[in-house]
Amino acid sequence: MSISARITAIGSYVPEKRLSNQDLQQLVDTNDEWIVQRTGIKERRIAGENEFTSDLCAAAAEDMVRRYGVALGDVDLILVCTHTPDLPFPSAACLVQDKLGIPAAGAMDLNATCAGFVYGLHTAAGLVTAGLNRKVLVFGADTMSKITDYTDRTTCILFGDGAGAVLVEAAEDGAEEGSAFLAHHMDSDGSGGRHVYRTGLADSLNGMPLLGNGRTVQNGREVYRWAVSEVPTGMQKVAEKAGLSLADIRWFIPHSANLRIIESICEKSGYPLEQTLYSLVHFGNTSAASIPLALNSAVRENRIGRGDTLLLYGFGAGLVQAGLLLRWTL
Numbered sequence: 001m002s003i004s005a006r007i008t009a010i011g012s013y014v015p016e017k018r019l020s021n022q023d024l025q026q027l028v029d030t031n032d033e034w035i036v037q038r039t040g041i042k043e044r045r046i047a048g049e050n051e052f053t054s055d056l057c058a059a060a061a062e063d064m065v066r067r068y069g070v071a072l073g074d075v076d077l078i079l080v081c082t083h084t085p086d087l088p089f090p091s092a093a094c095l096v097q098d099k100l101g102i103p104a105a106g107a108m109d110l111n112a113t114c115a116g117f118v119y120g121l122h123t124a125a126g127l128v129t130a131g132l133n134r135k136v137l138v139f140g141a142d143t144m145s146k147i148t149d150y151t152d153r154t155t156c157i158l159f160g161d162g163a164g165a166v167l168v169e170a171a172e173d174g175a176e177e178g179s180a181f182l183a184h185h186m187d188s189d190g191s192g193g194r195h196v197y198r199t200g201l202a203d204s205l206n207g208m209p210l211l212g213n214g215r216t217v218q219n220g221r222e223v224y225r226w227a228v229s230e231v232p233t234g235m236q237k238v239a240e241k242a243g244l245s246l247a248d249i250r251w252f253i254p255h256s257a258n259l260r261i262i263e264s265i266c267e268k269s270g271y272p273l274e275q276t277l278y279s280l281v282h283f284g285n286t287s288a289a290s291i292p293l294a295l296n297s298a299v300r301e302n303r304i305g306r307g308d309t310l311l312l313y314g315f316g317a318g319l320v321q322a323g324l325l326l327r328w329t330l
Helices: 030-037 053-068 092-100 113-129 190-195 220-239 259-269 287-300
Strands: 001-014 016-019 042-044 076-081 106-110 135-143 160-173 182-187 197-198 217-218 251-254 309-316 320-327
Touching: 001 113, 042 160, 042 197, 053 076, 053 092, 053 135, 053 160, 076 092, 076 113, 076 217, 092 106, 092 135, 106 197, 106 251, 113 135, 113 160, 113 182, 113 287, 113 309, 113 320, 135 287, 160 287, 182 220, 190 197, 190 220, 220 259, 220 309, 220 320, 251 259, 251 287, 287 309
Parallel strands: 076 106, 076 135, 251 309
Antiparallel strands: 001 160, 016 042, 135 160, 182 320, 197 217, 309 320
16 A cells, blocks of 8 residues: 655744844834835744754744644654754754654755745655655754844844744555645756855855855845746646646645735735735744744634645745645644
């Protein structure tokens, strides 16, 4: 009998500290009206000085265990989707394995920036359905505040910190509802890497000198143009692969980059904004965490029900994008 993959539990965590638009007025030349009008963001959560991505992941997993009563001792792979690990190495996944006391699990980080959580779910489902793993713990987590330039008003108004966690487990086909993973679409355009980046070992990209000194640098206009052009096409491709139309999909959960980007994507794709879930209003752009934060909030509020079809869609630096159509089985 073949194997399918299901999401069996979900959790999330955000730091206690809030950074409101009014707080940002004390740092840069901005105000609440200007920020809300351009981004839809009202506040963000900020990790403490000694609080890092692995800490947020561990807290998200603990939230999941409290709510669903799941056991993590038999997890055989930990995937942390992030581009802000505590350290270049060891991986954040190894640190999470230690914090949670999970024995004998594989552990690795996956960096697809703001599309990371969707890439991680796709990877976990592939490994499970191939029979290579049985129980995969997937995190989408970033501490964006640690790489944000708080003198740059075009970027510091956007970013916050958070983490989401899900369990992806094997189930025999023929069980009720079948596979939860229905279709996907993945794409990249590395020529657009210059539009959003953070410096590391290299100080240039394709001959272009890089700026930022380890902080995020973004050409928001170019990222907006790319996302609004490419994501609606990708949404259609995912739906078509599943033999559906966008009208058949109950909820759309895009990366919470900016509310104006989400509104434009919905307008161009024809998908209703009122059926679109996002986490940016109170958490800002949390990169790989933004989709699981929105998903978990809707689950907590009973907006998402068993059997609902969900289109998760991440997009960001790379440039990368990934869409995943799920049937919700919790």
